[in-house]
Amino acid sequence: MGNIFRASLFDGHTAIVTGGGSGIGLAIATQLGELGARVAILGRKAERLETAKATLVQRGIQVHTAVCDIREPEQVATFVDGVAHALGPATILVNNAGGQFPTTAEQVTARGWEAVVRNNLNGTFFMTQAVATKHMIPARRGRILNIIANVRRGFPGMVHTGAARAGVENLTKTLAVEWAQYNVQVNAIAPGVIKSSGTDQYPPELLEVSRKQTPAKRLGTPEEVAHLATYLTSDAASFVTGETWYIDGGANLWGDNWPIPDPDPAM
C-alpha cells in the first residue's frame, strides 16, 4: 500500500522514535521522515542504529542517533538534550522501545519480572517525562504516542508485559488530561501480532497459532502500524487524546491472545 499522507505533513517537526533502529519503530521513523520530519532514534545497540541510520539517510531523511537505555533516567536526559542540540526540540515522541519474553506466571523470576516492567513501564515514563518537560510543555505543543500491546483481556502467557502495558495505557489517560492545557496530546497504539524483527525471535509455531486466532487470518505489518502512527501524530488528530487504538485484524475481539500451555495431567 502506498502512502496516503501529504508529503510535507511533518515539515518543521522533530520526531523521537524510541527503538527506531528496527521493526515497527523503524517503519514509523521512515514514514514520519519521508513526510518531512527530522528523526531521532535510539536503542541499546550501536550497530543496529548505524544500519537504520544509513537506510533513513538514503531516503533523504535528517537523522540523529544515539545509544540510550530508556530504563536509565540519566541516559534519557542526555539523549533528549542531544536531540534538541542536533535537530531542535521534539514535537513528536513515539515510545516504541520495549519487549518481553513468553513465560508462565508461576515461572517468571523476580529479575525477569523487573526487567520487563522496567523496560516497558519505567522506560516509557522516563522518556515521556523528559521530552514533555524539556521540549513540549515549554513550547505548548506536542504529540506523544505509546506503543503497547493487546491487553484488553489481560495477557495470559506474558504476565509481566500485560501488567506493564496496562500501566502505560493508564499513563496515557492520565497524561492526556494533565497535559491538555499545554496542547500536548497523548495516545496509545495496541498492535496485534505484527510480522517484524521482534516476532522473528518467537517460535514460528506460536506465531502460526496467533495468525489462526486473528479474524483477518494474517499477521500485521510494521508499515500498517506506521500508517496509524502517522495519523495520530498529525494535525488530523488534534482533538484525539487519551485513547488506545487497536490495530490487530480483530484479534482483541476473538480467540486466544497468546497460547498458554495445557494443564499438566500429573497435577
Ligand SMILES: CCC/C=C/C(=O)SCCNC(=O)CCNC(=O)[C@H](O)C(C)(C)COP(=O)([O-])OP(=O)([O-])OC[C@H]1O[C@@H](n2cnc3c(N)ncnc32)[C@H](O)[C@@H]1OP(=O)([O-])[O-]
Ligand atoms: C502476542 C504479541 C507478541 C508481542 C511481540 C513483541 O513484543 S515483539 C518485540 C520483541 N522484542 C523484544 O522483546 C526486544 C526487547 N526485549 C528485551 O530486551 C528483553 O526481553 C528484556 C525486556 C527481558 C530485557 O532484557 P535485558 O537484556 O535487559 O535483561 P537481562 O539480560 O538483564 O535479564 C534480566 C532477567 O530477565 C529474564 N529473562 C531475560 N530474557 C529471558 C528469556 N528469554 N526467558 C526467560 N527469562 C528471561 C531473566 O530472569 C534475567 O535474569 P537473569 O537470568 O540474567 O538473572
Ligand SMILES: NC(=O)C1=CN([C@@H]2O[C@H](COP(=O)(O)OP(=O)(O)OC[C@H]3O[C@@H](n4cnc5c(N)ncnc54)[C@H](OP(=O)(O)O)[C@@H]3O)[C@@H](O)[C@H]2O)C=CC1
Ligand atoms: N511485533 C509485534 O507483534 C508486537 C510488538 N509490540 C511492541 O512494539 C514495539 C516494537 O516491536 P518490534 O519492532 O516488533 O520488535 P523489535 O524487537 O525489533 O523492537 C524493539 C526495539 O526496542 C529497542 N529497545 C528495547 N529495549 C530497549 C531499551 N531498554 N532501551 C532502548 N531501546 C530498547 C530495541 O533496540 P535494542 O535492542 O538495540 O535496544 C529495538 O529496536 C515493542 O515495544 C514491542 O513489544 C507490541 C505488540 C505486538
